[in-house]
Amino acid sequence: MLSQKTRYSIRALQHLADHVGTGPVPLGEIAEKQRIPKKFLTVLLSEMGRSGLVSAQRGRDGGYWLAKDPTEISYGDIVRLTRGSLALVPCASRWAYESCTSCVDEEGCRLRMVMLTVRDATADILDGLTLADDFKAFAADKRIPALSVGNNVTAEQH
């Protein structure tokens, strides 16, 4: 699962992407519009500043803006920077590899092979989508179906 931190960060960046060219956006506005706790968001935006995703200006009329063009910031980048890895298991990360504790045989580990494949598929998607992408077109293209709300799942739905 993605942490709140990652999710808040993505929403904040999307907000900034939607306001490119309109000058610095103050933290208070992002917090309010995106329903993110203000004080928490200061921490997140600071980190994103340090990692080069956003720039900021202090003082009157200050605020935040994207440090790069929205086409240059992919969802993969954001997840890597805020979460450390795209993978579901540290030994299947290509960006932040860590060997498993309590692993019996990493070379032959089937779990790791599966998870490497998943991580590559995930990367294909997340690295191919940027903050600039048009999600209405994207959704139509992928034909994302509506979700059945609740937990009423049938055997076939696995």
Next chain:
Amino acid sequence: MLSQKTRYSIRALQHLADHVGTGPVPLGEIAEKQRIPKKFLTVLLSEMGRSGLVSAQRGRDGGYWLAKDPTEISYGDIVRLTRGSLALVPCASRWAYESCTSCVDEEGCRLRMVMLTVRDATADILDGLTLADDFKAFAADKRIPALSVGNNVTAEQH
């Protein structure tokens, strides 16, 4: 990330898959061979028993075995049963959907659209692989490259 619980569970099931037809495998053997804390494993195997993945027999010569044919147990099943969901965000789960707290507009949420796509790609992989699959062939087919160990990442490696 997958929890230890999910990882241990998968390793335990793989062990059982490798011993189909040899009679009940006692917990102690699984724990030792797979390096899983014994007491913890009892909890995991109990849960897997309740969810119908394994069967067990008590007493002398007792132990565990797969409740179904290994071809009938996919990695997707295991992850869903032990973790609750394949998705990276609860509102993108099809099996265990939950709406986000602090979500502004779920219908139009771009993060959710991306994550639905990722969850579908993940499901394609994990539901297509079972405990019976031959991972040497799988790895060769997918041409899984060796990992560079450590965190020495260059800009191009994203």
Next chain:
DNA sequence: CATGAATCTATTTATTCAATAGATAATGGC
């Protein structure tokens, strides 16, 4: 120099996860 903003480090609080404990129940051999 006062005001409005971001920035930084530390701390609290909540939640989740991993592991262990301890008592119980079934099975089979003698």
Next chain:
DNA sequence: GCCATTATCTATTGAATAAATAGATTCATG
């Protein structure tokens, strides 16, 4: 019937991580 063996269950502890908050500081601008 009794004992050793093995699984089962519920609860608890302990540790780690994540979420959120606090408070002092710095910088820009009118």
